[in-house]
Amino acid sequence: MxxxxxxxxxxxxxxxxxxxxxxxxxxxxxxxxxxxxxxxxxxxxxxxxxxxxxxxxxxxxPDSKLQIELARDMGYAAARYGHVMFPENAHEPALRCAELLLGGIGKDWASRVYYSDNGSTAIEIALKMAFRKFSLDRGILLDSDKSITNERNIQLKVLALKGSYHGDTLGAMEAQAPSAYTSFLQQPWYSGRGLFLDPPTVFIRNGTCALSLPQSIQNCHLSPGDKCFPSLADVFCKSRDSSAAADLYSTYISQQLSEYSVSSNIEHIAALIIEPVIQGAGGMHMIDPLFQRVLVHECRDRKIPVIFDEVFTGFWRLGVESASELLGCLPDVACYAKLMTGGIVPLAATVTTEAVFEAFKSDSKLTALLHGHSYTAHAMGCSAAVKAIQWFRDPSTNSNLDFDRMKLKxxxxxxxxxxxxxxxxxxxxxxxxxxxxxxxxxxxxxxxxxxxxxxxxxxxxxxxxxxxxxxxxxxxxxxxxxxxxxxxxxxxxxxxxxxxxxxxxxx
Amino acid sequence: MxxxxxxxxxxxxxxxxxxxxxxxxxxxxxxxxxxxxxxxxxxxxxxxxxxxxxxxxxxxxPDSKLQIELARDMGYAAARYGHVMFPENAHEPALRCAELLLGGIGKDWASRVYYSDNGSTAIEIALKMAFRKFSLDRGILLDSDKSITNERNIQLKVLALKGSYHGDTLGAMEAQAPSAYTSFLQQPWYSGRGLFLDPPTVFIRNGTCALSLPQSIQNCHLSPGDKCFPSLADVFCKSRDSSAAADLYSTYISQQLSEYSVSSNIEHIAALIIEPVIQGAGGMHMIDPLFQRVLVHECRDRKIPVIFDEVFTGFWRLGVESASELLGCLPDVACYAKLMTGGIVPLAATVTTEAVFEAFKSDSKLTALLHGHSYTAHAMGCSAAVKAIQWFRDPSTNSNLDFDRMKLKxxxxxxxxxxxxxxxxxxxxxxxxxxxxxxxxxxxxxxxxxxxxxxxxxxxxxxxxxxxxxxxxxxxxxxxxxxxxxxxxxxxxxxxxxxxxxxxxxx
Structure with missing residues (x-):
């Protein structure tokens, strides 16, 4: 072999x-x-x-018990459903999975689930959603039928962080800063359609939890207390919102956005996309959650839709069901895959607010989101997700859940x-x-x-x-x-x- | 519900x-x-x-019997393998599936299997493969480490047919001609990176099988015998290679390629991509197979790698295991998904020649194909494909197979x-x-x-x-x-x- x-x-x-x-x-x-x-x-x-x-x-x-449960469910779903067409249709696993997503990682903000096959497709869908919402809010698409050719002059860009990675398909790659993955050798079509900010990171060295600022963010005003933390938990503390670091971040982000919008009047920052807290493929860097929180607020103020790429961070990977709980703020669109099925079969979900969904409604099929994959919402994937999501969040099956059941020990x-x-x-x-x-x-x-x-x-x-x-x-x-x-x-x-x-x- | x-x-x-x-x-x-x-x-x-x-x-x-077999196999694969990491690893379902692919749809030409999740990702991978092969053959990548930034001036384009559809992710969309799917409303990042030719189509009307030429191909030299056929089988007849239609097609294609290369010296046609015989999502149009065969030969002459998008056409959809049998010519890269698992769970394969594979080998990880999805070669998908591929091609389970076993009745x-x-x-x-x-x-x-x-x-x-x-x-x-x-x-x-x-x- x-x-x-x-x-x-x-x-x-x-x-x-x-x-x-x-x-x-x-x-x-x-x-x-x-x-x-x-x-x-x-x-x-x-x-x-x-x-x-x-x-x-x-x-x-999965632990070994969950794997056995999942295996049984996979056999059952295959025998009962095989795969069936999804648009305009419904079956129990897809509906049940949507309910669990909206009641869990989407609680208090999301109302719609768009299924696809993997993290990359979930991200491409999220970008399309955010761009449509932005374009409508800004009046770019007042007359959608006539505007099809004229608007090629308008360039929609993302705001993203250096070192982030959002998937391997070209659309997802365009949302990352230049790297070894985006060279001509790998991606002859890559151009990097974004404004890429340098984020501050946090890590433990010599037993101390320290903040590391990039060169682009001046740091003369930060006290040692702003840069060292007794433990990782202190990094997530909401009281930091009124610290000197918060001001520093806010100023840096505003400045970057202003410079960008001055330098070009045909380019619009039409979406923020971040991996909340940990940038995975870029090397497992922990981004200062305060920086990401400030970034989200700055985008909210400017009506820029916010995408959380939770493909890696979602479903307890970072100790909570959604990393947005760690950040302490919510997105307009979030992407999930990987652990969503417990790790048995590919399935992805792009979860959104009702406001984003509304941006695609009209009486014409041409304004619908014309994106879909053949196995969208396949019954085996949805069945696995239903089992895994419940298993992980139930203290009777997951003994790692802390007393308040909202995070892992x-x-x-x-x-x-x-x-x-x-x-x-x-x-x-x-x-x-x-x-x-x-x-x-x-x-x-x-x-x-x-x-x-x-x-x-x-x-x-x-x-x-x-x-x-x-x-x-x-x-x-x-x-x-x-x-x-x-x-x-x-x-x-x-x-x-x-x-x-x-x-x-x-x- | x-x-x-x-x-x-x-x-x-x-x-x-x-x-x-x-x-x-x-x-x-x-x-x-x-x-x-x-x-x-x-x-x-x-x-x-x-x-x-x-x-x-x-x-x-699947017929109902195959669905039962697949359900049993899904339960077994989930219990035995769950999902396991693929790079540098092997498991029996992935290997067995690769053997069946290379001995079937890849027979006589392919030697490598690259797994992914769906048609769109299989196409993006195929494009990356073709572009690398083309770039190496043309000496664009003589010194890969130094060339990373310089070569942004070079623009690699595809040669494709109008009305073709290769998937919903941005990279795949770039390989299709402008359409309702590519409008700014749907795809703000779409630019259409290709030379898109107008293909002749074939259909049945009033009980007659007729050829329909697009305006861009002049037809004054064609006799009625070149444009009407007693049956669909006659359209596939190899004797048409020496017909006036073949000359007409060859002239049209050469002319289009020459005009394109004269008008630009930084743009290269670096891949041909076609849906062999039937263009599915574009409206189920049958393209004259003679046209596609001539097109493939013209690209071969110019060392342009050939991609067959068999996501729709593959695995007996058109009555033969691979639509390349109908065309009577072979690709350098071919993409399969959909029916490959019998229709039970998502899985895709990009199948290639050894020459394409060799274009990625060196002593540096940076020249490897840096594209992959988390569930690559997942055991359930591969197990389903192993069962389905064998089921469809075995006359004891598929009574539609003709005596020679190479096509459906x-x-x-x-x-x-x-x-x-x-x-x-x-x-x-x-x-x-x-x-x-x-x-x-x-x-x-x-x-x-x-x-x-x-x-x-x-x-x-x-x-x-x-x-x-x-x-x-x-x-x-x-x-x-x-x-x-x-x-x-x-x-x-x-x-x-x-x-x-x-x-x-x-x-």
């Missing part, structure tokens, strides 16, 4: 020349947080459970996290909800997405510790499910601590 | 104002080609089977098709494989995608004939599975014939 894989498959995000045939992991099966792979141990071929530390590209949530041992962050070869740690990310200290050609610096460490973790880690450049991370026990997390984190503290890359 | 659907859901491609609450179809279940919907009949609420004539957006293939009764095509309110009929499409004769505001002209006919078919039809503008079509019996097809087609022959729209 290793040989065949090398000969027939084309893996995503993989340089095939860098994968020796004996490094191909042949997976036999999965059970909850681990999968079983064939490995040679003690000169024998064995099946060894591997802790799936990358949560299979951040999709995974701390899963990564705080002392261990602080010790890790104090190792000389560790640059920063971010630990939140089901995620614990560690950036290794590396310089020059060892830095960046293409770095192979950590290769031997990864190999040790996989081979000797049975932790299946997949790095983002020099960022190594552990990710568990919303129901994974703290004991399991501590066991894995201890192994990683041990490996990193002895890590000495050979050049 | 009808009320709730209207309140919570946002359907794709649907103007909600045009869907009265009592017209929402509530689907209870599916069995093979039909689904059961709640309907009021004789003043009672009943569950009525509806023939799924739009094959739920062209995804459906005629499913739509030829006499009925000819009669339909002779009705005064029918403009054209296209009948091929599992598809029988009928365009109604309509003028002015009744024509085009937004037309509501056929609304009462659709309503009658749904309510009184229990055929769930969903039109494309004024095109009504019946679509069955590869294993649907000819008797079932005849029954449905007779009902449609009856309705259309009595159709008299009220204005």
């Amino acid at each position: 290793q040989r065949k894989s090398k000969d027939l498959l084309w893996w995503p995000f993989t340089q095939h020349n860098l994968v020796p045939v004996d490094c191909v992991t042949v997976i036999d099966s999965r059970c909850g947080e681990s999968f079983s792979a064939y490995k040679v141990k003690d000169n024998k071929m064995m099946m060894i459970p591997q802790f799936d530390a990358c949560a299979s590209w951040w999709t995974q949530g 701390e899963l990564w041992d705080g002392t261990l996290v602080n010790q890790l962050s104090s190792l000389p070869n560790v640059k920063r740690v971010v630990s939140l909800g089901t995620l614990c990310a560690i950036e290794l200290q590396a310089e020059g050609s060892d830095a960046g997405y293409a770095s192979l610096y950590a290769r031997s460490l990864i190999q040790q973790l996989r081979e000797e510790d049975d932790i299946y880690v997949r790095p983002l450049g020099n960022v190594i991370y552990l990710m568990c499910g919303p129901c994974t026990t703290r004991d399991v997390c501590t066991e894995q984190l201890s192994k990683v601590y041990h490996r990193i503290s002895h890590f000495n890359p050979i050049h | 009808q009320r709730k659907s209207k309140d919570l859901l946002w359907w794709p491609f649907t103007q909600h104002n045009l869907v009265p609450v009592d017209c929402v179809t509530v689907i209870d279940s599916r069995c093979g080609e039909s689904f059961s919907a709640y309907k009021v009949k004789d003043n009672k609420m009943m569950m009525i089977p509806q023939f799924d004539a739009c094959a739920s957006w062209w995804t459906q293939g 005629e499913l739509w009764d030829g006499t009925l098709v000819n009669q339909l095509s002779s009705l005064p309110n029918v403009k054209r009929v296209v009948s091929l494989g599992t598809l029988c499409a009928i365009e109604l004769q309509a003028e002015g505001s009744d024509a085009g995608y937004a037309s509501l002209y056929a609304r009462s006919l659709i309503q009658q078919l749904r309510e009184e004939d229990d055929i769930y039809v969903r039109p494309l503008g004024n095109v009504i079509y019946l679509m069955c599975g590869p294993c649907t019996t000819r008797d079932v097809c005849t029954e449905q087609l007779s009902k449609v014939y009856h309705r259309i022959s009595h159709f008299n729209p009220i204005h």
